[in-house]
Amino acid sequence: MDLIIETNRLILRELKFSDAESFYAMDNNPNVHKFLWNKPVKNIEETLGNIEHVRKQYVENKIGRFAIILKETNEFVGWAGLKYNIEIVNNKTNFYDIGYRLDEKFWQxxxxxxxxxxxxxxxxxTMKIKTIEASVHNDNIASNRILQKIGMQITEQYKEDGVSWNWYQLENNLL
Structure with a gap:
């Protein structure tokens, strides 16, 4: 994908295989996975597979998770982006979700x-998406605050494998 989004401090660009070492360092950290089923990646091959999976989404869905790069230092901060979700989450499928994961040193x-x-x-x-959704572990105070800060609203709560999750939505008022 040729898409690059810039903010005041960040560059959002496609994930590349050259991001693997930094991505692995983030995803290998148990603190990063505390609210993600506690399953940190075990080796760089898993990370390369995750990057390959995301890159397939760019082709198949014209969107996916993107690397977050700090403009000032060119450091890999983590990833964020939109994903067209075809898996079943909270009894829903075929929806756009917004997600993010940051290396612990870039939190707060x-x-x-x-x-x-x-x-x-x-x-x-740009994409004219009608509704963007997100799912966050009920106990993940920081992520719940982030979604609320950007205007998303909890529309329901659900359980998956005994874990409570908050389901967020935001409607596009321009459509």
């Missing part, structure tokens, strides 16, 4: 809010 700096705000704008203004 506003990068997730900045990146997701840019993605909401792109999804609504």
């Amino acid at each position: 700096k506003g990068y997730a809010s900045e990146a997701t705000s840019a993605w909401l704008q792109y999804g609504f203004d």
Whole structure:
């Protein structure tokens, strides 16, 4: 994909295989996976497979998760973006969700809010998506705050494998 989105502090660009080492360092951290089923990746091959999976989504769905790069230092912060979800989540399928994951050293700096705000704008203004959705572990206070900060609303709660999740939605008021 040739898409690049810039914010004041960030560059959002497609994930590349050259991001694998930084991506692995983030995804291998148990703290990053605390609210993601506690399944950190075990080796770089898993990370390369994850990048390959995302890159397939660029081709198949014309969208996917993008690398977050800090303009000032060119560091890999994590990923964020829109995903066309064909899996069943909360008894729903075929929807656009917004998501993000940041390396722990970049937490609490506003990068997730900045990146997701840019993605909401792109999804609504450019892609003309009617509804963007998200799912967050009920106990993940930081992620729940991020989604609320960007204007998303909890529309329901659900359980998956005994874990409580909040389901968020935001409607495109321009359509």
